Amino acid sequence: MTTPTDYLASLDAWKLRRLTNLKAPNGWLNIIGRYWLELGSVTVGTATDNDIVLTAGPAHVGTVTEDETGVTFTPADGGAPKRLALSKNKPPQFDVDSLLLEVTTMNGENALRVRDKLSDGPSNFPGIEYFPAEPSWRIVADWVPFEQELTVNTSHNIPTDVVATHKAVFTHEGKTYELIATHGTPAAPQFVIRDLTSKDSTYGACRFVYGEDVTDSTIVLDFNKAINPPCAFTEHAVCPLPPPQNVLPFRIEAGEKRVEMP
Incomplete structure (x- = not known):
């Protein structure tokens, strides 16, 4: 892992890219x-x-x-x-x-x-508030082959069939948890999650986390990069919802907070 200073600097650069992409002509604000x-x-x-x-x-x-x-x-x-x-x-x-x-x-x-x-949507966008960055929320998890067909619902109540090939297994406060990658690829997986912060400070439906530094046996889950789904920014997006296995019974006070759209 990089040093905390390098990590925080890289995280700031990632946040800037994230905002730039949202405001781009092919982003979610227009x-x-x-x-x-x-x-x-x-x-x-x-x-x-x-x-x-x-x-x-x-x-x-x-x-x-x-x-x-x-x-x-x-x-x-x-x-x-x-x-x-x-x-x-x-x-x-x-x-x-x-x-x-x-x-x-x-x-x-x-x-x-x-x-x-x-559209003036990008220029009027107030930005995204984040939890304070915490390097300990960058977790190295086991990357376990796990093939299963799942039906996941969406924000527009359109069930979609997906094939999950892997799950990330990690520990938090002495307990083991599993997250299933329902989208993306084994080399670039996407996790759709929800945790207890959805009740008060993060988007209620879900957030997305993208796996990083994937090897045959490990994967990095950086919850400081947990992001709001497109449907948090526009009613014209259809977003997957988390399978029951990805609803976590604890608070992840990391990543993006709930946005207030103008």
């Missing part, structure tokens, strides 16, 4: 809508004659068409249709004027998510 798609075509834009009426952007953005094999976007300005390479982990994105659009996929269902790059 989303103006999310719309489920169905087979057929829908027009998009701010004009009232569109099927999907936006609050920002051109009067007529274009047409989104879903068929049995995928999704195509046809610009309203007469540009060539664009067949989108759908991906659950990396949704395709494309720009139209001041808008950044993407098509997300969940449980085989697609949705159009729209960001306004001119």
Whole structure:
């Protein structure tokens, strides 16, 4: 482990990157809508004659068409249709004027998510409050193979099936606990957790922790980097909730606190 001084400096740099990413054009602070798609075509834009009426952007953005094999976007300005390479982990994105659009996929269902790059949301964001940094919350856990199919719920009550391949096993105050990585990959796992601070000082649904320094047998869980999920910043995000195994019966006073959105 690095020295406490180096660790705290690296943590400050991580917090700055975190805030920069939130405020970026593809961050979570400028989303103006999310719309489920169905087979057929829908027009998009701010004009009232569109099927999907936006609050920002051109009067007529274009047409989104879903068929049995995928999704195509046809610009309203007469540009060539664009067949989108759908991906659950990396949704395709494309720009139209001041808008950044993407098509997300969940449980085989697609949705159009729209960001306004001119939104004042990022500039009005008050920032994130953190618990005081505590190096002891950076824990080296055992990284144990653990293959199991799970159904996890989401913030929009959309159950999703996942395959868990590993769990992190660690001790806290003399007791052993296990956290299941429900998302990400074995090399870059994501843990969705909840602890007793959710009752008063952290986001009530969950927080995310990403495993670091993963080896065949160990993984670092840095709870100083426990973050709010996207749904803490916008109603237009769908976030996984923790499986019962990841609801911890103690307080983790580390990482991001609950945000107050303007």
